[in-house]
Amino acid sequence: MIEVNPQDYDIVLKIKDESDIAVSRQMAKNFAQKMNFSLADVTKIATAVSELARNIYRYAKEGYIYIREKEAGPEKAITIEILACDEGPGIENVELAVSGGYTTSERSLGLGLAGIRRLMDSFHIESEVGKGTAVIVEKRRHAY
Amino acid sequence: MKEAIIYNLKELVEDLAASDDLKREWEDFLVNLADAFSSEDKDERIKELFKNLLDFADADALIRGIELLNSRIGGFPFIEMLKFAVEALDGIRKEKETRLRELNDILAELATPIIRIWQDILLVPLIGTLDSHRAQNMAEKLLERTASTRAKIVIVDVTGVPMIDTIVGGFLIEMFNAIKLLGSDVILTGIKPEIAHTLVKLGVDFNMVIIKRDLESALKYAIGIAPDKSDRKHGRKRGDGDEE
Incomplete structure (x- = not known):
């Protein structure tokens, strides 16, 4: 699994309650706004964080979301990186979960992970049954 | 103890804070603190003082303040003071929590109208x-x-x-x-x-x-x-x- 050093990140959010989902979304939104993302991208980032937080709350009960600003690629594009990790049950078939339309929960569309992948520029997931799940997503800021 | 504070009051306040507003607050705090030491309900009063102090000073300033007082005043009850400060902080935290709960309740009351x-x-x-x-x-x-x-x-x-x-x-x-x-x-x-x-x-x-x-x-x-x-x-x- 991914080793995380909380000090490397600008924001560390603990997800434990349902209300933490709204808080994390708000924090992510403010952070993205400060980074000068466009309104559409801010909404996408906030939505992705909301989905990630929701997944943690729903399946793992507890976990963390880390957010930081960094420069990515050879052109040093300003990028927001979001890491969501938990020590929950893990995902049995990662490919299936990411493909969309698959869910183990009754009240869910099963679109979350697939949706996050489409909302963001890069998407990386690691999961091990019984150990937990880590998702890293990034969004680059487009030059105006 | 009381005398040590009162005699050095001007000097202490000068070192404790930079701005005039803060100086006034620290002065009030010290005067009241000196006064509280000899009173009967000392614990309660000191706790209340710390609470007021924390309204304008953050934890950093408070710790620096207490450390300064400790080094300047002989026989300053350092540990006891810290205990009061922690208790005051805890009280503030509890108040905030109550407030947060109330706000949540208010939010829930904003039910969707049909x-x-x-x-x-x-x-x-x-x-x-x-x-x-x-x-x-x-x-x-x-x-x-x-x-x-x-x-x-x-x-x-x-x-x-x-x-x-x-x-x-x-x-x-x-x-x-x-x-x-x-x-x-x-x-x-x-x-x-x-x-x-x-x-x-x-x-x-x-x-x-x-x-x-x-x-x-x-x-x-x-x-x-x-x-x-x-x-x-x-x-x-x-x-x-x-x-x-």
């Missing part, structure tokens, strides 16, 4: 974040109301919803389908451009409902497709012709 805006037409303006509890509550209320008023059309306005993720989307879809099962039509309005883009990316599809740009066109459309009997009679009497 407005009968026209004959056979209900309007539901959704505002703020929908968590599962609130969503459940709202769906139940709305279905109940739709059935009891025999509304033909339910207009759901999401102008006040900052973000729709798959959960909120899924909940809305569930609610729309349930309303349709009651034999009513749903009109969805108020989706902002950035949310529209996000919804398409997420693959959330509201194809079971009619979508209108804004409340105005939704209302126009709804009144158009639900011409109610009393209005029609009225119209004929006035000789306005058949509205259909």
